[in-house]
Amino acid sequence: MDVEILARIQFAFTVAFHYIYPPMSIGLGIVLVIMEAMYLRTKQRMYKHITKFWVKIFALTFAVGVATGIVMEFEFGTNWATYSRYVGDVFGSPLAAEGIFAFFLESGFLAILVFGWNKVGPRTHFISTVMVALGATLSSVWIVVANSWMQTPAGYHIVGEGLKARAEITDFWAVVFNPSSMQRLTHVILGAWLTGAFVVISISAYYLKKKLHEEFAIRSMKIGLVVAFVAMGLQFISGHSSGNGVAKNQPEKLAAFEGHFQENAPADLYLFGWVDSENQKTKGIAVPKMLSFLVHGSTDAPIKGLKSFPKEDLPPVQSSFQFYHLMLVCAFLMTLICIAAGWLWFRGKLWTNKTMLNILTLSVILPHIANQAGWFAAEVGRQPWIVYKMLRTSEALSKSVTANQVLSSLIMFGLVYLLLFVLFLFLLNEKVKAGPFAKADTSEEYRDTGEDVAPWVNKITRERVETTNGQ
Amino acid sequence: MDLNIIWFVLVGVLLTGYAILDGFDLGVGALHLFAKGDKERRILLNSIGPVWDGNEVWLVTGGGALFAAFPHVYASVFSAFYDAFMLLLLVLIFRAISIEFRSKYPSPKWRKNWDIAFSVSSYLIALLAGVALGNIVVGVPLDKNHELHTSVLDLITPYTVLVGITTVALFMMHGAIYLLMKTEGEIQARIRVWVQNSMIFFIMCYVSLSMITLLYVPHMAEKLRQQPLFFLVALINMLAVANIPREITKNRPTNAFISSSVNILCLMGLFAIGLFPNIVPATDPANSLTIYNAASSTKTLNIMLIFALLGVPVVLAYTISIYWIYRGKVKLDEMSY
Numbered sequence: 001m002d003v004e005i006l007a008r009i010q011f012a013f014t015v016a017f018h019y020i021y022p023p024m025s026i027g028l029g030i031v032l033v034i035m036e037a038m039y040l041r042t043k044q045r046m047y048k049h050i051t052k053f054w055v056k057i058f059a060l061t062f063a064v065g066v067a068t069g070i071v072m073e074f075e076f077g078t079n080w081a082t083y084s085r086y087v088g089d090v091f092g093s094p095l096a097a098e099g100i101f102a103f104f105l106e107s108g109f110l111a112i113l114v115f116g117w118n119k120v121g122p123r124t125h126f127i128s129t130v131m132v133a134l135g136a137t138l139s140s141v142w143i144v145v146a147n148s149w150m151q152t153p154a155g156y157h158i159v160g161e162g163l164k165a166r167a168e169i170t171d172f173w174a175v176v177f178n179p180s181s182m183q184r185l186t187h188v189i190l191g192a193w194l195t196g197a198f199v200v201i202s203i204s205a206y207y208l209k210k211k212l213h214e215e216f217a218i219r220s221m222k223i224g225l226v227v228a229f230v231a232m233g234l235q236f237i238s239g240h241s242s243g244n245g246v247a248k249n250q251p252e253k254l255a256a257f258e259g260h261f262q263e264n265a266p267a268d269l270y271l272f273g274w275v276d277s278e279n280q281k282t283k284g285i286a287v288p289k290m291l292s293f294l295v296h297g298s299t300d301a302p303i304k305g306l307k308s309f310p311k312e313d314l315p316p317v318q319s320s321f322q323f324y325h326l327m328l329v330c331a332f333l334m335t336l337i338c339i340a341a342g343w344l345w346f347r348g349k350l351w352t353n354k355t356m357l358n359i360l361t362l363s364v365i366l367p368h369i370a371n372q373a374g375w376f377a378a379e380v381g382r383q384p385w386i387v388y389k390m391l392r393t394s395e396a397l398s399k400s401v402t403a404n405q406v407l408s409s410l411i412m413f414g415l416v417y418l419l420l421f422v423l424f425l426f427l428l429n430e431k432v433k434a435g436p437f438a439k440a441d442t443s444e445e446y447r448d449t450g451e452d453v454a455p456w457v458n459k460i461t462r463e464r465v466e467t468t469n470g471q
Numbered sequence: 472m473d474l475n476i477i478w479f480v481l482v483g484v485l486l487t488g489y490a491i492l493d494g495f496d497l498g499v500g501a502l503h504l505f506a507k508g509d510k511e512r513r514i515l516l517n518s519i520g521p522v523w524d525g526n527e528v529w530l531v532t533g534g535g536a537l538f539a540a541f542p543h544v545y546a547s548v549f550s551a552f553y554d555a556f557m558l559l560l561l562v563l564i565f566r567a568i569s570i571e572f573r574s575k576y577p578s579p580k581w582r583k584n585w586d587i588a589f590s591v592s593s594y595l596i597a598l599l600a601g602v603a604l605g606n607i608v609v610g611v612p613l614d615k616n617h618e619l620h621t622s623v624l625d626l627i628t629p630y631t632v633l634v635g636i637t638t639v640a641l642f643m644m645h646g647a648i649y650l651l652m653k654t655e656g657e658i659q660a661r662i663r664v665w666v667q668n669s670m671i672f673f674i675m676c677y678v679s680l681s682m683i684t685l686l687y688v689p690h691m692a693e694k695l696r697q698q699p700l701f702f703l704v705a706l707i708n709m710l711a712v713a714n715i716p717r718e719i720t721k722n723r724p725t726n727a728f729i730s731s732s733v734n735i736l737c738l739m740g741l742f743a744i745g746l747f748p749n750i751v752p753a754t755d756p757a758n759s760l761t762i763y764n765a766a767s768s769t770k771t772l773n774i775m776l777i778f779a780l781l782g783v784p785v786v787l788a789y790t791i792s793i794y795w796i797y798r799g800k801v802k803l804d805e806m807s808y
Binding site for chain 1: 520521522524525527528530531532533534535536538539540542543545546547548549550551553554556557559560561563564565567568570571572575576616618619620767768770771774775778779782783786789790793796797804806807
């Protein structure tokens with residue numbers, strides 16, 4: 001295998017693995033802010049226990065996110081040196097801004113969020129939680145701005161020729177607010193909220209299924225569900241506007257997403273299908289002309305098909321199509337789950353419905369698949385460009401790095417990340433098994449609150465849960 | 472002063488911040504296996520627990536700033552030292568994970584393995600950082616497109632290894648002094664011995680590295696001869712080093728820690744003065760990466776300067792507050808590692 005494909009696999013693998021964690025941190029960050037705000041408002045101890053437990057889950061995901069994140073920052077230089085030289089003038093600033101405005105905030109206040117419960121007052125602690133959540137969100141802002149610039153470059157000009165050519169910034173705000181950045185940022189952040197919400201929903205559902213820590217689980221799940229409802233609803237609007245953005249800014253990508261070949265014909269919206277590139281046809285179940293309607297508001301509006309573009313500028317159609325549709329399937333399933341859970345909650349039956357609790361326990365996989373598939377669709381759909389219409393991926397590599405070097409490091413990352421993933425799942429499982437009232441947390445503070453905590457922990461009964469629901 | 476010089480200094484400030492702050496927690500990592508028993512090791516870990524992650528951000532931000540301000544340096548160095556950087560990433564991952572994972576499962580075997588991973592990775596990070604600096608000091612054989620292919624073995628020469636070992640010694644001393652500030656009682660008495668030993672270790676390295684640098688890499692000292700003001704940096708450096716044993720004897724660990732930080736600051740300063748205006752000197756001086764031929768456009772440097780002026784004071788304000796909140800001796804509680 002040549003350096004190009006190996007370097008691409010390495011980047012895809014390391015960033016995909018990394019991206020298991022940040023959406024959980026960003027999403028849980030928001031959830032933690034809500035939980036701790038409820039604690040400050042209601043002064044109920046239970047919310048403090050809720051916050052503390054989810055902080056532990058947050059800290060675990062954050063640790064792996066940090067460890068795998070450093071790799072990303074170095075990899076542009078190690079594997080994509082020509083890219084770094086070519087666009088560093090534009091692309092470097094968002095990365096530096098991420099460090100100054102996001103990482104310091106996140107990691108600094110994390111110290112108080114995790115270790116500071118007895119060191120600072122409740123308000124200062126709450127502010128720290130807000131700062132950590134803000135830092136996590138800001139880091140996604142700068143990264144998505146940087147990536148969106150690769151999708152829809154703006155605010156630059158090319159200086160020099162041949163080997164010396166490079167992009168230089170002309171308008172910083174045009175770089176930040178490039179045509180796709182705000183749509184894509186909204187889409188990414190809502191995806192992260194869904195991920196965080198479903199982590200909470202899933203673990204809470206597991207407790208309810210096992211009849212453990214029920215009051216804790218119900219209250220946590222309510223917060224998780226509300227965040228999921230809001231994020232899911234907004235995600236439809238955001239997804240629609242992102243789609244329209246792709247239609248306008250990257251028509252090849254849209255055509256690949258929908259497997260639309262005809263040059264200037266109305267396009268169908270596939271539910272699922274298979275692209276037959278040889279015969280330039282897509283087979284599957286589709287809503288006729290629906291894509292035209294979604295993009296242009298008219299079923300007869302033509303959409304540029306894959307045949308209208310030079311072959312060497314087309315992304316791999318099959319994988320773009322499948323990743324994109326996989327994301328949609330997950331969105332569809334998450335919507336169904338949200339509606340069903342909302343309905344059962346409204347009827348007061350959610351907390352005891354075994355089938356639904358089983359589904360909810362497993363549901364955490366959906367936002368993760370959607371995140372991954374969505375990013376793969378976005379990045380594969382940008383090919384063969386590393387920066388759309390500016391620099392080809394094949395021209396962006398490090399000239400001095402050999403295939404063997406990339407292969408060795410790829411194997412190294414493969415083994416290390418496998419180990420990390422196994423350990424992460426093991427520890428997550430341990431944390432969940434230990435539960436929110438684990439021994440480490442039951443020291444002095446726990447004892448002196450015996451009165452209002454004990455009933456939740458020990459004496460809670462089914463009847464009590466049901467009366468709560470009946471209200 | 473032009474923007475390129477400002478950015479040379481600012482990237483230097485970020486990397487110096489990294490060396491001073493992460494330096495002590497790397498040092499604590501290097502000393503970790505000398506601590507006996509779970510409780511002592513937990514005290515060590517918790518002395519750095521709330522701050523190590525923020526300390527590492529100085530490196531991440533330094534990397535980002537290097538990318539933005541001097542993209543050619545970022546591209547050339549990271550791709551030329553590919554294998555070394557991959558090794559560095561490996562140990563950075565293991566270190567982060569070992570700190571965070573160790574306490575999360577109460578098995579002695581689990582903890583022992585993470586203790587080893589934490590300590591070994593801390594040594595290797597310090598060693599690799601030192602070897603990298605050593606290579607930059609002697610110069611690297613970049614071609615006319617600033618490209619270079621190396622393997623890890625190419626980077627290892629007696630001189631670069633000596634810089635690496637000196638870095639390890641420096642961080643061990645720095646970390647030991649930090650621990651002296653953060654502990655009390657029986658463990659502090661034992662740490663006092665570590666401070667003594669690591670001071671001797673560092674001073675031996677420091678003296679031999681200084682002499683060998685003057686003999687074999689004389690260009691590093693050239694500017695000190697030209698500009699007496701720079702010689703002051705070398706002088707303060709020596710005074711700071713000499714002051715460390717004095718403060719330790721007088722039982723003033725905080726002052727010793729400040730001296731040790733000034734020592735790191737001066738060493739980084741001397742390194743920067745020696746390099747300037749190069750960032751990566753090449754074997755053939757025509758191919759060197761300088762603060763001019765490797766830099767981004769003035770526009771980008773300006774934008775980034777605004778970032779720095781807006782961001783850095785805020786970062787310093789809350790970083791200092793957080794250190795203030797965690798001042799005093801380490802006490803283990805239910806939130807601890």
